[in-house]
Amino acid sequence: MTSVTIRIQEADFDIARETALLTQGRTDIGAVVSFSGICRGSDGEGISALNLEHYSGMAEAEIGRHVEEAAARWPLFGVTVIHRVGRIEPGQNIVLVLTASAHREAAFHAAEFLMDYLKTSAPFWKREETSEGTNWVETRAHDDAAAARWTRS
């Protein structure tokens, strides 16, 4: 039984607090992997902020489907996925993935799997604010390739 937390929120998150919530009262967890995605400011021209839009309802459902798949592929005790929406400035958090397992291998793999799918199939869209105006971020081919390597043949 994997304990699952999925939240989409404007507010920031606290990694230490979320990790404590995932592990409290348990002694079977031997590994927690944490991935934080942070708004980067130094890409090319430099952005002043990202504005994140999402498809409410589907975003939670889609993340949930991938968490279920991760839990079927690796022996996970807990997963937390928090994705922020709204205006996010360089240096601020965008996304958090925590995976908990008995051993590190499952936790590392599951965190990477979840992030690869979040990038390509969770319904979120980023728009960049720059000094020139705003523009929608385009997908990167390497993100599709990263997700595709988890596809079972």
Next chain:
Amino acid sequence: MKVKYFAWVRERIGKAEETIEPPDSVRTVDDLIGWLTSQGEGYAYAFEKPKVIRAAIDQAHVKQDAVISGAREIAFFPPMTGG
């Protein structure tokens, strides 16, 4: 049925959602894109490169040959850029 639009698809069409009643000849997502394209300039602009557009039926991803009968909610959006 209810249709939702996101990101630049929403901006080009000029609305986030609407209720539509396409004719019976519109059977698939692909047909619906074709029909919407004929509904005005904004729609034509949003769907000018139909292969780029992603679709969801009842909040799950579908391919463009998916049949839309029985769908409560269909969404159109550009490739996703979250994470």
